[in-house]
Amino acid sequence: MxxxxxxxxxxxxxxxxxxxxxxxxxxxYTVRVRIEADGSYKYFIDGTAxxxxxxxxxxxxxxxxxxxxxxxGEAKADAHKPxxxxxxxxxxxxxxxxDLALARKDPRVQDIKPLGGGRVGFVVVGKGSIAGGEIVFxxxxxxxxxxxxxxxxLSVRLRGAVVSRNAQPLGLKxxxxxxxxxxxxxxxxxxxAEHTPTVPGGSYRWHIENLKDPAPHLVIRLxxx
Numbered sequence: 001m002x003x004x005x006x007x008x009x010x011x012x013x014x015x016x017x018x019x020x021x022x023x024x025x026x027x028x029y030t031v032r033v034r035i036e037a038d039g040s041y042k043y044f045i046d047g048t049a050x051x052x053x054x055x056x057x058x059x060x061x062x063x064x065x066x067x068x069x070x071x072x073g074e075a076k077a078d079a080h081k082p083x084x085x086x087x088x089x090x091x092x093x094x095x096x097x098x099d100l101a102l103a104r105k106d107p108r109v110q111d112i113k114p115l116g117g118g119r120v121g122f123v124v125v126g127k128g129s130i131a132g133g134e135i136v137f138x139x140x141x142x143x144x145x146x147x148x149x150x151x152x153x154l155s156v157r158l159r160g161a162v163v164s165r166n167a168q169p170l171g172l173k174x175x176x177x178x179x180x181x182x183x184x185x186x187x188x189x190x191x192x193a194e195h196t197p198t199v200p201g202g203s204y205r206w207h208i209e210n211l212k213d214p215a216p217h218l219v220i221r222l223x224x225x
Contacts, residue, residue, distance in 0.1 A: 023099045024049040025166040027119065027174060031158065032203075033144065034181045035130065037223050039154075043143050045124040047176070051096040052166055054118035096120075130154055149219055153189055158216040161208055168211070176208035178216045185223035192217045 029047025096118060103109050103122075111123040130146040146156045163174045181203045182188065192214055193204035206216045 025164045029176045031178045037183045040129045042127045051118045054096040153221045156218045163211045178206040179203040187221040190219035
């Protein structure tokens with residue numbers, strides 16, 4: 001009896017798909033992965049993400065400012081009253097600045113820059129491997145999780161390429177596209193892709209925009225080396 005052990009590498013549990021836990025909510029992104037015959041792979045991810053803490057803080061500040069604004073009849077009566085001192089506190093962007101600095105220390109982050117409103121644009125590039133014999137946990141920062149399946153197959157999942165539950169409360173319209181390309185000789189036994197390759201070297205493709213959209217998944221068999 002084979003034990004199918006799902007190996008967890010949740011991209012969205014890690015900021016920018018890979019790095020900072022719990023800080024970011026993906027907005028628009030494209031993921032490109034190429035898996036070679038020996039199980040090694042390279043990935044390229046670019047898009048935009050929202051710094052969740054910053055966006056909530058900005059919205060809270062805007063709501064409080066609106067609630068504190070005097071009505072038309074009260075404006076004249078309060079005109080000569082001294083303005084109460086506002087309590088000192090951390091600016092909404094302070095957390096964003098800290099997490100940006102942390103992300104820039106990771107060599108896989110080729111570019112990350114603020115776009116305003118708590119949003120950032122990013123490019124992440126890296127590599128990994130889904131080969132390795134016995135079932136072993138992948139490092140948390142690897143984008144593909146995998147498990148051995150019966151008959152020497154590998155169940156491969158891009159677990160984090162889903163819509164975050166933070167997206168709806170934040171009012172975000174998420175749009176993600178995933179492309180997985182397989183080297184010649186890799187057999188595909190099962191998949192949930194929306195589009196399959198129509199030419200040699202083409203990609204399995206997924207479009208993600210709803211909470212119910214499943215994570216991209218392939219069951220493959222690597223050629224014998």
